[in-house]
Amino acid sequence: MLNSVASTAASTAGSGGFFEAVSNAFSVLTMGTNMVRLLGGLWTTVWIALVSVAFSIILGFFFGMLMTLKNRVVKVICRIYLEFMRIMPQMVLLFLAYYGLTRMFNISLSGEAASILVFTLWGTAEMGDLVRGALESVPKHQYESGRAIGLTERQIFFYIIIPQTLRSLIPLSMNLITRMIKTTSLVVFVGVIEVVKIGQQIIEANRLTVPTASIAVYFVIFMMYFFVCWILSLVARAIEKSQKK
Numbered sequence: 001m002l003n004s005v006a007s008t009a010a011s012t013a014g015s016g017g018f019f020e021a022v023s024n025a026f027s028v029l030t031m032g033t034n035m036v037r038l039l040g041g042l043w044t045t046v047w048i049a050l051v052s053v054a055f056s057i058i059l060g061f062f063f064g065m066l067m068t069l070k071n072r073v074v075k076v077i078c079r080i081y082l083e084f085m086r087i088m089p090q091m092v093l094l095f096l097a098y099y100g101l102t103r104m105f106n107i108s109l110s111g112e113a114a115s116i117l118v119f120t121l122w123g124t125a126e127m128g129d130l131v132r133g134a135l136e137s138v139p140k141h142q143y144e145s146g147r148a149i150g151l152t153e154r155q156i157f158f159y160i161i162i163p164q165t166l167r168s169l170i171p172l173s174m175n176l177i178t179r180m181i182k183t184t185s186l187v188v189f190v191g192v193i194e195v196v197k198i199g200q201q202i203i204e205a206n207r208l209t210v211p212t213a214s215i216a217v218y219f220v221i222f223m224m225y226f227f228v229c230w231i232l233s234l235v236a237r238a239i240e241k242s243q244k245k
Helices: 002-030 034-067 072-087 090-104 111-137 140-148 153-190 195-205 213-244
Strands: none
Touching: 002 034, 002 213, 034 072, 034 111, 034 153, 034 195, 034 213, 072 111, 090 111, 090 153, 111 153, 140 153, 153 195, 153 213, 195 213
């Protein structure tokens, strides 16, 4: 009897201690401007991704058109670039851009600029391959129909081919944005003060007073990434549904 009472009391105390530890961990977020700082870091992450994607879409469209050319030399060069950007880890590319370019050419390159450069090069390769696939998926009779009604090759491309290509590219570009946002967590290694770096600063500042702060901070960062990517996936799904109607 006494043993069962003691075990019940111990389990109650243990569960109470657990919830108290979790409560203390989340109290860090209400201290000062910690939550505002995390949101500011999230905006830095999203801003780097959006700027990189904007450049990637423009450059990737031209890169995709190059990949459809029948010139063998151009095709080989484009394929080497595409495979290089796919195989090489983004972290290595960030180090090459941030540390290598600055020393090789004696230029001052910020972490944000290096990150945008790397993600633009990577995104251009990925977007170019998507554009190539979209252009090659257009049926040949679309070209023949355009020629039959007297359109020039340029008019066929701009009035028939590009609208169909853009229609299929929009959902795929949303997927690229999602991947890029998740990959931007690597920019912390080149000194960019984004959401992960700010989270680490908050954890270090409260390491002695709130040892469990990492639980709350990393959970909130996870939820931030989740909601941003989830919203983008919903937008992509809505666009796909509207295109099918």
